[in-house]
Amino acid sequence: MTTTEGGSPDAPTESDESAADAADESEAVEARYAVILDHLPHGRADDDRPRHRKSPLAYALGERDFRLFELTLSDDADISIGDRVVIGPTEARDVVSGFKQVDYDDLSNNANAELEYAVEEIIDANEQRFVDFYNDAQPITLRLHQLNLLPGIGKKLRNNILDQRKRGPFESFEDLEDRVSGLHNPREVLTERIMEELRDDDLKYKTFVGREQ
Template sequence: MKTERKEENAIVIDILPMGYVSEPRQAYKREPIVQAVGLDQFKLFELITKQGADVQIHDRVYIGDAEREKIERVKRRISYEDLTATAKLELPFVVEQIVRENESRFVDFFNKSVPITPKFHMLHLLPGIGKKLMWEVLEQREKKPFESFADISGRIKSLPHPDRMIISRILREIEDSNEKYHVFTSR
């Protein structure tokens, strides 16, 4: 479902204008740090902003290889544990925003998901989907591919909020580094 490639864009989830307080360097030597989540694979990043760049929480910033407007460089990839308290609070809202903006990409998951093993299907990875609901999804998508989250919830009455299931799964993959299957995120 996903491919390993570089993130091109990210959404800011926290800004530390004076860097980390716990950093042993003197305050005037610290760099302004931005924590962000990638749009495609939900990778977590620590970014260094350009001098005088105005960056706000929920801003979309370019982090690809070409000329960057607000970001000087990508300092490193970080794990969920490295996020600040503010970033941890903002992460669910940003993930929800990304899922809603890219609805067709996540609806395709319902249309194109395949068995992982003979007894375990990709749909089982979503919270709340068991064998019975999985078979109902497979039957409905065989009749006609799903077009939107509203279409999914309309055709499958016991699946009222498929978008929330996707969001929950993405957050679980980000938060738990020991998760065996990464469907939407990159390790």
């Protein structure tokens, strides 16, 4: 699964760039960021072209929807693993000249090793957004709730969460742990679920990866 080089990560189709440009003309578009997982200053090792013909690349994780990207970088890009870079809109980019969406299996070994750390950092930097998942999660079917997709959350724990949030929204991960008996490390539970969605492209239900947050 790939996007057109230079396209928008919101909608991976061939018309990404023109759609993004049209949106930019009609309204201000919020910058979108990705976290660098690996930097390949001389391109991929399996690219047989001469070095001078290869652009520097990076693998990155989108902050908003956890999509995985291979970024084409400008020749003078000065980046490191863990850095945040702008991937959209086009005119807001600095070091990124293009990108394509990739799958988990396309990542380099270094990118794979950094992935879980990057997920944790995104959750930590946007705690309220992820606490609100516990506040806002809804039924998927008559028998399945979004909360049940999280590792270790069965019917009893799900009902505990639902009962507590009726009394008032959760304000932090600490608040969640204090108020919901049996819910330990709600942050780590989310990390585990996001990693599962990244690794398994065939999951029937995806709550975080590839969806607008």
